Amino acid sequence: MTTVLQVVGLTLTTFGVSFLLIAALGVWRLPDVLSRLHALTKADSAGLALIALGAACLKGRPDSLLVLGLCVVLVALSGVTIGHLIARAHLSEGDLE
Amino acid sequence: MTIHDVPPIDRQQTPSATTEPHQEVLAVARSSGRLRGAITTGTVLVVLWAGFHWNDPTSWTVGVPMALIGGALVLFLPASAPLQLSPLGMLRFAKFAIIGILRGAVDVSWHSLSPRTLQPGFIPWRTHLPKGGPRRLFAVAITLLPGTLTARIEDDMLTIHALDLSDATRDALAALEAHIAKLYRLDHKEMVL
Numbered sequence: 001m002t003t004v005l006q007v008v009g010l011t012l013t014t015f016g017v018s019f020l021l022i023a024a025l026g027v028w029r030l031p032d033v034l035s036r037l038h039a040l041t042k043a044d045s046a047g048l049a050l051i052a053l054g055a056a057c058l059k060g061r062p063d064s065l066l067v068l069g070l071c072v073v074l075v076a077l078s079g080v081t082i083g084h085l086i087a088r089a090h091l092s093e094g095d096l097e
Numbered sequence: 098m099t100i101h102d103v104p105p106i107d108r109q110q111t112p113s114a115t116t117e118p119h120q121e122v123l124a125v126a127r128s129s130g131r132l133r134g135a136i137t138t139g140t141v142l143v144v145l146w147a148g149f150h151w152n153d154p155t156s157w158t159v160g161v162p163m164a165l166i167g168g169a170l171v172l173f174l175p176a177s178a179p180l181q182l183s184p185l186g187m188l189r190f191a192k193f194a195i196i197g198i199l200r201g202a203v204d205v206s207w208h209s210l211s212p213r214t215l216q217p218g219f220i221p222w223r224t225h226l227p228k229g230g231p232r233r234l235f236a237v238a239i240t241l242l243p244g245t246l247t248a249r250i251e252d253d254m255l256t257i258h259a260l261d262l263s264d265a266t267r268d269a270l271a272a273l274e275a276h277i278a279k280l281y282r283l284d285h286k287e288m289v290l
Contacts, residue, residue, distance in 0.1 A: 019202050019206060022206040022209050022210065023205075023206075023209070025209050025210070026205060026206070026208070026209030029209055029210075029212050030208070030209060030212055030215070031212060031215065031217075032217070034217065034246060034248065034258045035208075035212075035215060035217050035258075035260060037246055037258075038205045038208070038244070038246055038258075038260055039205050039206075039208075039209055041240050041241065041246065042198070042201040042202050042204070042205045042240075042241065042243070043202045043205050043206055043209075045198060045202070045241060046198050046199055046201070046202030047202065049198070066148055067148060067149055070145060070148050070149060074145075076198075076241065077237070080237050080240045080241060081237075083240055083246065084236070084240060084246075084247050084248070087246060087247070087248040087249070087258060088248060088249055090248075091248055091249055091256070
């Protein structure tokens with residue numbers, strides 16, 4: 001059982017790290033500020049969620065899932081809020097066209 | 098339409114010396130809505146703190162003041178109408194959101210690897226969801242779901258940045274709005290039309 005959890009945990013963590021790396025690549029490659037924000041808000045949230053789930057599997061204790069879950073929710077909400085604020089500030093500079 | 102959807106201009110044009118009884122009732126309702134929001138937020142913050150620091154009782158010396166400050170800050174936000182959440186709607190929305198977040202991450206990863214497939218632009222979207230929780234959740238969920246980002250909110254008008262301007266994106270936005278309406282048990286009459 002422990003081995004299965006470790007394999008699942010490592011797999012989820014690997015996928016999560018991959019999402020974060022691709023998000024970083026997106027910030028570099030995507031053409032404008034708003035498109036880059038998509039990479040930051042979406043791939044970041046999913047990447048962190050998978051890493052947290054993987055970490056909970058590796059830890060093997062249910063209580064760690066609660067704390068890691070709360071971290072994921074708070075990071076996702078703050079990412080979305082900051083993403084919106086940056087987008088709004090960008091539009092207020094007159095770049096809507 | 099709820100009492101919180103009264104246009105601000107009406108309140109400004111009414112002289113305070115001739116305040117009518119129904120306006121006092123509205124003011125009390127608004128302030129009680131804020132109080133309810135403050136208590137709910139303070140309780141949620143206490144639960145969150147307990148989740149993070151359940152094994153460290155001394156941490157409450159910081160946690161309690163932070164929960165009180167967080168709850169007090171809500172008093173400065175606009176009050177929202179009391180709405181009922183549907184338990185079944187919550188489960189359906191959670192499933193919809195988890196699948197949407199993962200699809201969003203895969204979608205933006207694909208675009209990051211091949212930026213030439215992008216057709217970005219803006220979609221103006223007039224939401225029929227009422228002010229407060231439903232509209233805020235809609236704005237947050239738009240940013241987490243595939244290819245869309247809430248760039249500006251002006252009353253019921255949202256400016257959404259989309260990586261793909263096809264009809265599929267508009268259909269996804271309509272589906273999201275319908276999910277949130279079901280979550281808050283909003284029927285056709287309660288939607289802002």
